[in-house]
Amino acid sequence: MSTMSASAVEEAKRAAAKVAVENHYPKNAQWVGIGSGTTIVYVVEAIKALGVDISATKFIPTGYQSKQVIINAGFTAVEFDAIPPGTVLDVAFDGADEVDEDLNCIKGGGACLFQEKIVATQAKEFICVADHRKLQPRLLTNWKAIPVEVAPIAAHRVITKLKELGSVNPVIRPSASVKEGPLKTDQDFFIIDAPFKPLLIKADLEAGHDGNGKDGVWAVETLASKIKAISGVLDVGIFRGLTGPQATAAGGVGGERPVAAYFGMADGTVAVRKAE
């Protein structure tokens, strides 16, 4: 459990954002993905602080909140469906709820996972920015449930399938406001939060664990694929698979996993995890 004050956590996010932007923002960027959440505000602040010419730069949001952050900074927001077909974003920055040793991420704490995934995978480089609470050895160490975005009509069917995969008590996320009923995403879909046991990474599989859901223990890739395959699921809040350069080599644009993740630490330093 973190003993840091709320303002120390905010400073940790700011420090991580500054280093991430200084290391990865291309000076002549044309297309830049901007994610959702509280940490991304510091990314935008750090881009401003660079003092580079952004008059020709288009910033692609991952949802309503993200778009407001871009507009409030005086930047030009262009919705994902307004970018010319085939456009590759120079870079995309986003936060995460948890990041494991292989740079797999859990995202969707802010209910924006679907647009976050299409923006991240449309970029040459996806860069994650977070504070030290998100830096964990395995997914679902500290963060307890996988967010899954689903069509409302299929929500109960998806819950049944998630239980069959071993999730204990998956629930439809309620509205955060005084409005009764489920939260609605930017797509007017629901989020189901599905708890699972901590997810195995490559090293665990190499050590002989199978990760096939026996005793409810899954490997990241296997569980993400199983959840994604349930009809009614729009996307799953596990970002896994290839990273940018590997994905490009395999014929895609970028990967779901970041090429680097920056974490503001409790002692004021910034830790980096990079893809191999």
Ligand SMILES: O=C(CO)[C@H](O)[C@H](O)COP(=O)(O)O
């Ligand atoms: O995935 C997300 C929203 O769906 C966010 O990136 C994630 O929840 C991190 O948010 P914060 O920066 O506020 O900790």
